[in-house]
Amino acid sequence: MRGTVLYGPRDVRFEERVAPTIIEPTDAIIRISATCVCGSDLWPYRGINPVAQPTPMGHEYCGIVEEVGSAVTSIKPGQFVIGSFFASDNTCPNCQVGYQSSCQHAEFVSTAQAPLLALRRHGHRLVRRRRGQREAGQDGRGRR
Ligand SMILES: [Zn+2]
Secondary structure, eight states: OEEEEEEETTEEEEEEOOOOOOOSTTOEEEEEEEEOOOHHHHHHHTTSSOOOSOEEOOOOEEEEEEEEOTTOOSOOTTOEEEOOSEEOOSOSHHHHTTOGGGOTTOEEOOOOSSSEEEEOSOGGGOEEOOTTOOOTTTTSSOOO
16 A cells, blocks of 8 residues: 655655554554644654654544454444544543543554554544534534
């Protein structure tokens, strides 16, 4: 599959990358529907943050579940999901009290600008869009 890779300031390449597969039972593979360039992508792109090595890009995304590991029960193939900048495990004390953004096992998602994304050990943390649920802001009242 092809995806974006940042090589250095103003040097983004679209090149061949290895398609992810399920390795751990808690992994999930997402077929990306939409991803974007985030403000935090711009720091290394502009040369403000150094780029030590070619780095795949993309950490904000949504898409269709392609495959899940045997321990992932909250989502299944074919469902539309939205992921977070940081994948969290939803099992540590911080997650249990509702601070998934401070997960003790958080992993930075950084390969979403490609057709497929693997979420290692955190596939169960994706948010599934429920039938009839509107996008935030569609009805002028924000997220429901
Ligand atoms: Zn956690």
